Amino acid sequence: MSSINSRRSIRKYTTQQVTDEQVTELLRAAMSAPSAGNQQPWRFVVIRSRELLEQIPTFHPHASMTPQASLIVAVCGDMTNLRIPERWVQDCSAATENLLLAAHEMGLGAVWLGVYPTEERVEGVRQLVALPDYIMPLSMVAIGYPAEQPPAADRFDAGFVHYDHW
């Protein structure tokens, strides 16, 4: 509960690098997400190349932190053999949220960068990492050791909740 309630978007990072073992742990958490009919449509591209990280802000207007991140995980959906095609976005969103929570729990900082369905961002990611046609990028998650510590934000609002009837 404390990890869920204290997670914030982290957009400033130290130069300390996230290890390959930590990346595997993060991806294990992502793949533990629920998915419709357990179809697990998620696929991931781990981007560590400085050259690639520096290119991301050229096609994504809210990704200025990517050159400083240790890595980016592009969360993508595989459009082939989907059992419940209309649910891939929810499935990959659940995986993205798991990545954010796992990063925070591990003492890392992360931020969700929206990609799908904004066409120029989808095309930008597609070209950046040479995605095949049947792979659709949903989000990118920038990850690194945090160089900022925004306070927990309690957003509970009883007015958003209805019981039995609206």
Ligand SMILES: Cc1cc2nc3c(=O)[nH]c(=O)nc-3n(C[C@H](O)[C@H](O)[C@H](O)COP(=O)(O)O)c2cc1C
């Ligand atoms: C679908 C989605 C897309 C987002 N896209 C971006 C983005 O492109 N750039 C960015 O800096 N933050 C992005 N965010 C992070 C939000 O700005 C952030 O979650 C929100 O302001 C709440 O702040 P918090 O995460 O610190 O609690 C995105 C979040 C979601 C869920």
